[in-house]
Amino acid sequence: MAPETKTTCPYCGVGCGVIARVDEDGKVSVKGDPDHPANFGRVCSKGSALAETLDLDGRLLEPEIRGKAAAWGEALDLVAERFSAAIAEHGPDSVAFYVSGQLLTEDYYVANKLMKGYIGSANIDTNSRLCMSSSVAGHRRAFGSDTVPGCYEDLELADLVILTGSNLAWCHPVIYQRLAAAKAARPGLKVVVIDPRRTMTADIADLHLAIRPDGDIALFNGLLAHLAKTSAIDENYLAAHTNGFSEAFAVASAMRFPELMERTGLGAREIRQFFSLFERTEKVVTCYSQGVNQSSSGTDKVNAIINCHLATGRIGRQGMGPFSLTGQPNAMGGREVGGLSNMLAAHMSIEDPADRDRLQRFWQSPEMADRAGLKAVDMFRAVADGRIRALWIMATNPVVSMPDADAVEAAIAACPFVVVSDVLKLTDTTRHAHVLLPSLGWGEKDGTVTNSERRISRQRPFLTAPGEARADWWQLCEVARRMGFDGFDHASPSEIFAEHAALSAFENGGSRDFDIGAYVGLGDPAYQVMKPFQWPQPKGDDGRVTRFFARGGYYHPDGRARFIAVQAPETDRTTAEFPFTLNTGRIRDQWHTMTRTGKSARLSAHIAEPFAELHPRDAQMIGVGGADLIEIESPRGKAVLRALISERQTRDSIFAPMHWNDQFSARARIDAVVPPLTDPVSGQPASKNVAVSARPFAAAFYGFAISVAKPFNLQADYWALAKADGGWRIELAFSQAVTDWPQWCRVAFGLGEGAEPLGYADQQTGDLRLAFFSGDKLLAALFLAREPVAVARSWAVSQLAAEHGNLRKRFTLVAGRPGVGGADPGATVCSCFGVGVNQIVGAVRGGCHSVEAVGKELNAGTNCGSCRAEIRGIIDGCLATAAE
Numbered sequence: 001m002a003p004e005t006k007t008t009c010p011y012c013g014v015g016c017g018v019i020a021r022v023d024e025d026g027k028v029s030v031k032g033d034p035d036h037p038a039n040f041g042r043v044c045s046k047g048s049a050l051a052e053t054l055d056l057d058g059r060l061l062e063p064e065i066r067g068k069a070a071a072w073g074e075a076l077d078l079v080a081e082r083f084s085a086a087i088a089e090h091g092p093d094s095v096a097f098y099v100s101g102q103l104l105t106e107d108y109y110v111a112n113k114l115m116k117g118y119i120g121s122a123n124i125d126t127n128s129r130l131c132m133s134s135s136v137a138g139h140r141r142a143f144g145s146d147t148v149p150g151c152y153e154d155l156e157l158a159d160l161v162i163l164t165g166s167n168l169a170w171c172h173p174v175i176y177q178r179l180a181a182a183k184a185a186r187p188g189l190k191v192v193v194i195d196p197r198r199t200m201t202a203d204i205a206d207l208h209l210a211i212r213p214d215g216d217i218a219l220f221n222g223l224l225a226h227l228a229k230t231s232a233i234d235e236n237y238l239a240a241h242t243n244g245f246s247e248a249f250a251v252a253s254a255m256r257f258p259e260l261m262e263r264t265g266l267g268a269r270e271i272r273q274f275f276s277l278f279e280r281t282e283k284v285v286t287c288y289s290q291g292v293n294q295s296s297s298g299t300d301k302v303n304a305i306i307n308c309h310l311a312t313g314r315i316g317r318q319g320m321g322p323f324s325l326t327g328q329p330n331a332m333g334g335r336e337v338g339g340l341s342n343m344l345a346a347h348m349s350i351e352d353p354a355d356r357d358r359l360q361r362f363w364q365s366p367e368m369a370d371r372a373g374l375k376a377v378d379m380f381r382a383v384a385d386g387r388i389r390a391l392w393i394m395a396t397n398p399v400v401s402m403p404d405a406d407a408v409e410a411a412i413a414a415c416p417f418v419v420v421s422d423v424l425k426l427t428d429t430t431r432h433a434h435v436l437l438p439s440l441g442w443g444e445k446d447g448t449v450t451n452s453e454r455r456i457s458r459q460r461p462f463l464t465a466p467g468e469a470r471a472d473w474w475q476l477c478e479v480a481r482r483m484g485f486d487g488f489d490h491a492s493p494s495e496i497f498a499e500h501a502a503l504s505a506f507e508n509g510g511s512r513d514f515d516i517g518a519y520v521g522l523g524d525p526a527y528q529v530m531k532p533f534q535w536p537q538p539k540g541d542d543g544r545v546t547r548f549f550a551r552g553g554y555y556h557p558d559g560r561a562r563f564i565a566v567q568a569p570e571t572d573r574t575t576a577e578f579p580f581t582l583n584t585g586r587i588r589d590q591w592h593t594m595t596r597t598g599k600s601a602r603l604s605a606h607i608a609e610p611f612a613e614l615h616p617r618d619a620q621m622i623g624v625g626g627a628d629l630i631e632i633e634s635p636r637g638k639a640v641l642r643a644l645i646s647e648r649q650t651r652d653s654i655f656a657p658m659h660w661n662d663q664f665s666a667r668a669r670i671d672a673v674v675p676p677l678t679d680p681v682s683g684q685p686a687s688k689n690v691a692v693s694a695r696p697f698a699a700a701f702y703g704f705a706i707s708v709a710k711p712f713n714l715q716a717d718y719w720a721l722a723k724a725d726g727g728w729r730i731e732l733a734f735s736q737a738v739t740d741w742p743q744w745c746r747v748a749f750g751l752g753e754g755a756e757p758l759g760y761a762d763q764q765t766g767d768l769r770l771a772f773f774s775g776d777k778l779l780a781a782l783f784l785a786r787e788p789v790a791v792a793r794s795w796a797v798s799q800l801a802a803e804h805g806n807l808r809k810r811f812t813l814v815a816g817r818p819g820v821g822g823a824d825p826g827a828t829v830c831s832c833f834g835v836g837v838n839q840i841v842g843a844v845r846g847g848c849h850s851v852e853a854v855g856k857e858l859n860a861g862t863n864c865g866s867c868r869a870e871i872r873g874i875i876d877g878c879l880a881t882a883a884e
Contacts, residue, residue, distance in 0.1 A: 005019065005020045005021075005460050005461075006018075007462065009043070010050075010102070012172055013451055015457055016042070018043060030043075030051045031043070036532055039174045045867075048832050048864065049597075049602050050442070054441075054443055059467070060437075062468045063468065065435055066435075092119050095121065095123065095390045096382070096390075098126070098398060100126060101327070101334055102328065103339075104446075104449060107395075108339050110477060113363060115369075118367060118487070126396075128335070129375055130684065130687070131290055132684075134299045134302055134684045142306045142307075144554050146347060146513075147513045149315055150322075151546050154318065156319075159283040161284075162192045162278075162286040166287055166289035168325070171325075173864050192209065193208045195211070196583060196653055197649055197655055201869075213571055213581050214301075216295075216305075218263035223278055225249065225252040225253040234312050238310075241551075242562070263571065282312075284312075286322050288322070294686060296679050297679065299682045300566035301566075302324075304566050307566075311563075316550030318547075321547070323452075325452050332451060332454065338350075341375055342373070344359055345359060346500075350370075356369075366485075375683030377404075377676045380408045383412065383415050394422075394472055397428055397429045397592070397593040400427075400593040400661040403671055403674040404671075405637070412432045417434055418434050420436055421436075422436070423438070424595050427663065438468055445461060446459065446460060446461045448497060453534065473496060493527075497519070497527060498523075501517065502517075502521075505520055511555075515538045518540070518541055577693060578693050580654050581652060581692075582654050582655075582670075582673065584658045584674065586659070600723060602831050603831060604729075605724075609660075611643070612644065613646050614655075615651050618654075627788035628642075628697070629696070630642070634674070634690055636672065638667065639670050641670075665719065666714070666717075666720070697718065699733040700734055701734040701766065702786070702789050703733065704730070704732065705780065706724065707727050708728075709779075711750075712748070714748050716734055719731065719733075725800065729793065755772040755779050757771070758814060769782070769783055770782045771810065771814050777803075793827070795817065796816060830858075830859070830860035830867045832863035833859040833863065837874060844874065849879065851875065
């Protein structure tokens with residue numbers, strides 16, 4: 001049997017353990033690790049498809065300087081020279097690092113050490129600023145430290161789980177599975193989902209509160225005011241462990257109930273039902289994620305939630321507490337080493353002279369940043385106005401993910417010197433780099449990550465590093481040495497981790513929450529076999545402390561928590577010109593900017609193009625029909641997306657995913673529409689409440705295409721491509737007809753003149769069907785119509801791998817639907833097993849009237865479970881139709 005490697009999934013902050021196996025023929029398979037305490041063998045659709053994302057297509061395999069291959073020494077010398085020159089001429093704040101929650105802790109540690117302790121600037125920030133910095137700021141205000149009090153087990157032990165601003169089913173599927181299983185085993189466990197949309201997570205909700213965008217502070221302030229009138233308040237806990245309750249209560253109680261209804265958009269009955277559930281249930285966990293954090297009032301939202309738990313003493317005990325669900329695989333690890341510009345390593349404070357002195361003495365460094373650096377949005381503003389002269393971007397794609405993305409791109413393009421470390425040669429960001437450095441990808445990396453429950457796990461390599469790719473920590477150490485700095489002679493990630501552990505214990509004595517002193521002096525052999533563990537683990541500790549604050553012990557100087565009095569803000573940003581509220585976020589089967597998941601045909605099958613979800617009445621009002629294209633616009637920019645009309649969306653609101661970029665679509669970078677509005681405390685951008693307009697996108701022709709070769713130079717007003725088995729699928733739209741469609745196909749799909757065409761055109765309807773063959777092999781096909789093209793897409797995609805020697809079969813392809821005896825599975829619902837909607841409908845008609853029955857028949861919904869709500873909806877629709 002081929003050897004197996006226990007490692008950690010590189011996607012969300014759940015931090016699932018997986019087992020990778022490489023067969024003798026080089027084929028990789030990945031499965032869940034049943035021994036890992038985060039997931040106990042469960043994996044989501046993305047984790048299931050990890051092996052499909054490991055090819056070398058598009059990989060950056062050698063350093064490049066201005067688009068030309070270079071030796072490592074030449075590239076590193078240039079980076080060191082240009083950064084040193086900028087510092088010498090303009091000072092240390094003229095350079096910056098923009099890093100990522102995709103980095104391992106060891107990479108993060110070295111980057112922070114170099115910038116803050118040797119260059120002497122705090123201009124190092126991370127894409128975690130975009131997802132978790134409001135949680136960090138809220139924790140620090142309330143607790144005196146960035147401490148997550150609880151653990152995943154609490155969701156299973158609670159009697160009430162509140163999910164606010166969290167589409168758990170799609171964004172943290174394995175935690176959703178654990179919660180769903182707990183609810184199935186113990187139906188008395190109640191779930192409340194607070195979200196403007198009725199997401200798939202609401203499928204298990206006992207109560208869904210369709211709150212107005214940014215209405216969270218009003219809701220939790222109202223809850224605090226309600227609780228203060230009941231016996232749920234824990235007077236003993238308040239007196240012994242907290243300060244500031246009176247001030248917080250005074251602000252919260254000033255809001256009258258009619259105003260609460262107005263600000264939340266909720267009815268009196270559902271508000272009172274929610275308040276009553278919280279009041280009567282001692283074991284309450286409130287989970288929150290991007291819907292809370294990504295707001296101009298995100299930090300205040302976090303504190304409004306924490307206030308309610310402090311007031312009731314429901315924190316740090318089994319089944320109770322506020323719980324921040326981390327977005328990225330190592331956002332927590334980055335927070336541990338000071339990856340944010342306003343923090344220091346080991347959860348020390350950049351504002352505290354004693355902490356700065358302690359860290360400088362530990363590092364024996366020549367400089368120490370003495371004030372917070374630029375946060376992400378301000379950092380790119382500084383790039384734009386010339387204050388930052390040299391920028392190093394690592395493992396992230398800010399041209400896609402930053403708000404005001406077009407302005408960010410312009411800033412990077414104009415920067416005098418840009419270095420990008422990445423695994424891919426071409427991204428929206430790498431195209432502007434002066435120096436490109438090839439980094440290791442998942443399966444090649446060696447180090448640690450920390451998940452949302454403070455559990456540190458190993459990412460272990462099981463693949464040989466391709467080409468000249470090198471670890472990010474190695475790149476940083478090499479540049480540091482070339483800049484003349486000592487202290488960067490690390491030879492392995494285990495050495496860096498041991499230093500990280502030693503720093504956590506240095507002059508600690510319980511004064512800081514983050515302490516993994518038990519791992520001081522850890523050698524490489526022990527590092528290689530290190531099992532997942534949850535911090536804190538001080539030296540000599542037995543590792544049994546898994547929760548914080550049940551008996552107080554906060555990290556403010558007086559040891560007490562702080563209530564934070566927070567005002568509910570005005571939430572409506574719409575105007576007559578921009579009457580809709582745009583909410584951006586993730587979808588089930590894609591990750592960030594698709595550099596990994598975009599390689600998987602299976603993950604692209606569920607949702608193959610960017611979309612805008614809106615309510616049927618709003619669609620009717622603006623004249624958009626099902627499958628039409630829609631143009632979204634704000635004062636910052638525009639995007640063109642496919643309309644998805646759904647009753648799950650609330651009126652006057654639009655949801656759009658953040659994943660698509662210029663490599664996979666035209667004009668779909670949704671963050672180009674989002675303004676650079678940030679939370680004043682955390683600096684986190686407000687990506688969930690954007691005033692936009694929406695209108696139909698005028699198209700003379702719509703198209704759908706399939707191609708064996710990846711299309712390039714797609715001359716179309718709209719296009720979106722997705723990986724498919726055997727090739728690619730492409731959606732298209734044109735503002736006017738192309739003079740020579742066959743020639744257009746030959747250019748777009750890279751067809752030689754020998755490709756044999758077959759097709760037909762209907763002059764009256766405007767329909768056109770073209771297919772190109774080489775022998776028995778289909779090369780490409782294009783379907784055009786004046787309306788969105790009615791083609792059996794899943795079936796058409798399957799034809800890329802089929803033989804087409806039979807003329808009748810070729811004509812069937814051109815017709816765009818399976819012939820007699822053929823079957824179209826329909827749009828993919830279950831990505832794990834590739835099950836389509838038509839197959840599920842067939843199973844329902846055959847007597848499978850429950851999700852479990854469909855799973856038994858087709859396997860759909862039996863792996864990651866994130867499609868179960870969709871399956872239930874299909875069943876309900878079929879049964880309702882049959883009853884009419």
